[in-house]
Amino acid sequence: MENGTQTAVFYILSGLIVGSAFMVVSLKNIFHSALFLVLCFFSVAGIYILLSAEFVAAVQVLIYVGAITVLLIFAIMLTAQLYSPSIRQSNEQVIPGIIIVGTLLIVTLSVLRRTSWRISTQGIEGQSTVSIGKSLLTTYVLPFEVVSLVLIAALIGAIIIARRE
Amino acid sequence: MLPYSWLIPCFPLLSFALIIFFTIKKPRLSSLVSIGAVALSFLFSFIVLVTVLGNPVTSEFKINWLDLPGFKVEAGMLIDPLTAVMLMVVTIVSMLVQIYSVGYMAGDSRFSRYFSFLSLFTFSMLGLVLSNNFFEIFIFWELVGLTSYLLIGFWFEKKTASDAGKKAFITTRTGDLAFLVGIFLLTTTVGTLNFQEAFHQVESGAISSTLLTLSAILIFGGAVGKSAQFPLHVWLPDAMEGPTPVSALIHAATMVAAGVYLVARLMSIYALSVPASLVVAIIGAFTAFLAASIALVQNDIKRVLAYSTISQLGYMIMALGLGGYTAGTFHLMTHASFKALLFLGAGSVIHSMHTNDIWEMGGLYLKMRTTAITFILGSLSLAGIFPLSGFWSKDEILLLALNKSPIFALVGLAVAFMTAFYMFRLCFIAFYGKARDQHKFEHAHESPKVMTVPLVILAFLSVFAGWVGIPWLSKGYSTFVYHHEVHHLEPNFILMLVATFVALSGIYLAYVIYYKGTISAERLKNRFSSIHKLLYNKYYFDELYNAIIIRPLFKLADFLFKKFDLGVIDWLVNAAGNFTVFLSWFWELFDTYVVDGAVNGLGYVVRGTGAGIRKVQTGQLQNYAFVIFFGIVLIILLKIF
Amino acid sequence: MPSLYHYLSLSALLFCIGIFGALTRRNAIGILMAIELLFNAVNINFVAFARFIDPQAIVGQVFTIFVITIAAAEAAVGLAIIILIYRQHKGVDVDKVNIMKW
Numbered sequence: 073m074e075n076g077t078q079t080a081v082f083y084i085l086s087g088l089i090v091g092s093a094f095m096v097v098s099l100k101n102i103f104h105s106a107l108f109l110v111l112c113f114f115s116v117a118g119i120y121i122l123l124s125a126e127f128v129a130a131v132q133v134l135i136y137v138g139a140i141t142v143l144l145i146f147a148i149m150l151t152a153q154l155y156s157p158s159i160r161q162s163n164e165q166v167i168p169g170i171i172i173v174g175t176l177l178i179v180t181l182s183v184l185r186r187t188s189w190r191i192s193t194q195g196i197e198g199q200s201t202v203s204i205g206k207s208l209l210t211t212y213v214l215p216f217e218v219v220s221l222v223l224i225a226a227l228i229g230a231i232i233i234a235r236r237e
Numbered sequence: 238m239l240p241y242s243w244l245i246p247c248f249p250l251l252s253f254a255l256i257i258f259f260t261i262k263k264p265r266l267s268s269l270v271s272i273g274a275v276a277l278s279f280l281f282s283f284i285v286l287v288t289v290l291g292n293p294v295t296s297e298f299k300i301n302w303l304d305l306p307g308f309k310v311e312a313g314m315l316i317d318p319l320t321a322v323m324l325m326v327v328t329i330v331s332m333l334v335q336i337y338s339v340g341y342m343a344g345d346s347r348f349s350r351y352f353s354f355l356s357l358f359t360f361s362m363l364g365l366v367l368s369n370n371f372f373e374i375f376i377f378w379e380l381v382g383l384t385s386y387l388l389i390g391f392w393f394e395k396k397t398a399s400d401a402g403k404k405a406f407i408t409t410r411t412g413d414l415a416f417l418v419g420i421f422l423l424t425t426t427v428g429t430l431n432f433q434e435a436f437h438q439v440e441s442g443a444i445s446s447t448l449l450t451l452s453a454i455l456i457f458g459g460a461v462g463k464s465a466q467f468p469l470h471v472w473l474p475d476a477m478e479g480p481t482p483v484s485a486l487i488h489a490a491t492m493v494a495a496g497v498y499l500v501a502r503l504m505s506i507y508a509l510s511v512p513a514s515l516v517v518a519i520i521g522a523f524t525a526f527l528a529a530s531i532a533l534v535q536n537d538i539k540r541v542l543a544y545s546t547i548s549q550l551g552y553m554i555m556a557l558g559l560g561g562y563t564a565g566t567f568h569l570m571t572h573a574s575f576k577a578l579l580f581l582g583a584g585s586v587i588h589s590m591h592t593n594d595i596w597e598m599g600g601l602y603l604k605m606r607t608t609a610i611t612f613i614l615g616s617l618s619l620a621g622i623f624p625l626s627g628f629w630s631k632d633e634i635l636l637l638a639l640n641k642s643p644i645f646a647l648v649g650l651a652v653a654f655m656t657a658f659y660m661f662r663l664c665f666i667a668f669y670g671k672a673r674d675q676h677k678f679e680h681a682h683e684s685p686k687v688m689t690v691p692l693v694i695l696a697f698l699s700v701f702a703g704w705v706g707i708p709w710l711s712k713g714y715s716t717f718v719y720h721h722e723v724h725h726l727e728p729n730f731i732l733m734l735v736a737t738f739v740a741l742s743g744i745y746l747a748y749v750i751y752y753k754g755t756i757s758a759e760r761l762k763n764r765f766s767s768i769h770k771l772l773y774n775k776y777y778f779d780e781l782y783n784a785i786i787i788r789p790l791f792k793l794a795d796f797l798f799k800k801f802d803l804g805v806i807d808w809l810v811n812a813a814g815n816f817t818v819f820l821s822w823f824w825e826l827f828d829t830y831v832v833d834g835a836v837n838g839l840g841y842v843v844r845g846t847g848a849g850i851r852k853v854q855t856g857q858l859q860n861y862a863f864v865i866f867f868g869i870v871l872i873i874l875l876k877i878f
Numbered sequence: 879m880p881s882l883y884h885y886l887s888l889s890a891l892l893f894c895i896g897i898f899g900a901l902t903r904r905n906a907i908g909i910l911m912a913i914e915l916l917f918n919a920v921n922i923n924f925v926a927f928a929r930f931i932d933p934q935a936i937v938g939q940v941f942t943i944f945v946i947t948i949a950a951a952e953a954a955v956g957l958a959i960i961i962l963i964y965r966q967h968k969g970v971d972v973d974k975v976n977i978m979k980w
Binding site: 857858859862863866 | 897900901902909972973
């Protein structure tokens with residue numbers, strides 16, 4: 073892609089992300105929040121592609137959009153009747169929240185501004201998917217296995233917790 | 238091996254703890270534990286002796302115990318040939334006495350406790366022997382005194398026994414007070430508690446000769462008490478109220494030798510003070526003579542032996558006072574073997590006859606052959622008959638006395654004569670002649686093996702232990718245990734002959750009077766009735782002390798009680814009580830109004846503050862998260878600005 | 879072409895929105911969604927660093943995979959807890975779940 077196109081795509085995606093994320097945290101209807109969350113996740117996947125991380129983008133779509141959001145919507149439907157008043161949600165402590173979050177944002181941005189990063193000029197060679205696959209089964213095989221155990225534990229834990237006695 | 242010598246006293250200590258805490262209900266097991274522990278100590282002591290024999294140097298092992306500015310107390314061991322010999326003496330006698338006690342004390346209701354005390358005593362004695370400084374030796378010195386007290390009064394139901402225990406304790410305490418003062422005087426002057434450092438300081442002249450003499454004599458006071466020397470000898474004969482094996486172990490072979498050991502250990506100090514050593518020698522010689530003369534007429538078998546012990550200890554002290562480090566400790570060693578034998582033999586007789594009075598015995602040779610033979614061997618050794626142990630050590634002391642000052646040699650010969658006489662008076666009355674108490678005679682029997690085997694071993698030692706000190710040996714006791722340099726005295730044949738003649742004549746006199754009856758003992762007694770009375774009543778020492786010390790003390794105490802306690806102290810106490818009542822009334826008011834007010838006020842403040850602050854605790858996680866993020870922002874701000 | 883700074887700023891913005899949500903939402907599921915936003919912000923950081931700091935080693939991407947996995951596990955357990963809370967309190971409003979207060 074051209075540099076110009078890249079920049080344009082970046083800004084569009086960023087706008088989508090920030091906008092939908094804002095909707096997620098501010099909408100009254102929680103079901104709508106969940107839908108905006110899907111949009112946000114899609115846009116993040118786009119950002120990953122822009123950063124030439126195709127595999128991560130694919131995983132993002134599969135796990136976040138495909139699994140987690142569906143899970144969230146299930147939870148919403150289990151805990152509230154759609155279109156019932158209880159699906160409404162409210163925000164509280166908005167003003168102090170804005171103050172703290174605003175300060176944090178300013179502070180973070182200024183820190184980012186001050187830091188000088190060791191930027192590498194090298195480009196990415198070949199497919200990142202191949203190298204991720206290789207390193208997951210060689211260098212990071214132990215964390216990989218551990219994570220699989222964590223998943224099993226979470227699975228069983230979730231079942232145990234949500235089970236009716 | 239030597240650095241592990243601290244284990245030697247630890248075995249009996251462990252056994253003491255084991256018996257007291259675990260096996261007190263199982264007498265047989267207790268005795269096994271105790272004997273096993275002392276056997277281990279014996280084994281280790283033997284290894285130490287062999288090591289020191291191979292390399293006769295003085296080794297010291299110590300750790301800092303208390304390290305205060307300007308004052309340092311160490312815990313340590315000093316191992317030299319003298320220590321090695323003493324370790325052997327203590328462990329051998331202790332082991333044999335404990336084995337013997339299994340028979341002697343059989344059936345006693347406090348059998349286990351008896352063995353625990355013996356273990357504790359052995360621990361204390363071994364610790365005393367191994368000590369490398371004044372502080373440590375004083376601790377063990379007192380521990381030894383304590384166990385002696387416990388064992389003398391072991392049969393405390395008997396009033397005479399508990400009284401004897403108290404008497405021994407108080408009398409030796411008198412000496413210990415002097416000992417303590419002497420230690421203070423010496424150690425504060427030289428600035429160290431450690432023996433070797435102190436000797437070094439003394440030898441380099443860090444202390445004036447007057448102070449040195451004074452502290453040496455005061456320290457000797459401790460030895461006088463422990464070793465029952467004049468004028469503190471009165472406790473030892475009474476201590477015979479304890480079980481006989483205890484008398485053998487503590488009041489013949491080991492504890493009473495502690496005084497002798499102390500003087501020997503501090504030889505470097507006494508060697509530098511002529512007046513102090515003279516005092517030591519005179520006290521020793523005087524005691525030897527005094528006690529031997531009392532022993533001539535006593536009728537209680539154990540008391541004869543007790544006075545004999547005092548007399549022999551006087552002999553050793555005299556030798557040390559004359560500078561005879563080797564001679565004194567050599568006699569200590571041989572004396573330990575034959576005096577332990579004699580006491581255990583006497584115990585065997587008492588065990589079988591149930592009496593201490595020699596005039597109720599007689600003809601026992603027929604009934605108790607092993608006891609009789611070993612007892613007579615011990616007597617011969619004590620009398621100093623060639624070639625038994627006692628001959629060599631006594632000869633060594635006499636030779637030394639002759640070289641230093643003939644008066645002491647004369648006293649020594651006189652004591653040797655009396656010793657031979659009273660020992661064989663005992664032997665002839667108890668073991669020969671006809672049975673005086675037919676009933677008891679018929680019930681007499683030889684003691685069990687567990688008692689006779691230690692007798693035989695001790696008899697063996699009584700005969701041969703002294704051979705290590707035969708003066709013609711090129712390498713013997715005198716080249717092993719010596720102070721600074723070997724003092725080799727030329728053996729004197731004439732002296733040997735004279736000494737033997739004196740001893741034999743003592744025995745002959747006893748033979749003539751008590752066996753043949755050629756000279757009637759009754760007539761002699763009547764002829765010299767005043768002297769006999771004096772001797773029989775032990776020169777009235779007890780009565781004298783009673784009159785000049787104890788009675789006045791009682792009177793003073795009585796007077797103080799009546800006048801001072803009832804009059805002054807009670808009045809003061811009552812006044813103080815009334816004053817306290819008044820004060821407490823006052824303070825009660827203060828408490829009610831001031832203190833309670835303050836306390837309640839504080840309570841109100843705390844409660845109010847709590848009520849206000851508790852509102853912050855909403856129980857809402859998000860509120861807490863707010864605070865957390867606020868904190869994070871603050872931290873970042875602090876970091877970047 | 880957007881630089882590292884751009885991506886990091888985007889991530890910071892997303893992170894702040896996520897925190898805002900987590901702090902202000904009263905519905906437990908809403909809080910969970912906000913937390914997912916936080917994860918995404920972090921992941922963008924990782925991938926951006928992987929791209930710009932050391933493109934040869936893809937450590938950042940591998941780590942992102944792990945984070946996504948853990949996020950899935952977290953969502954599962956979290957939603958199970960929410961279901962439990964719903965059964966206990968007949969609602970998922972965290973204001974009513976204040977058993978920490980005494």
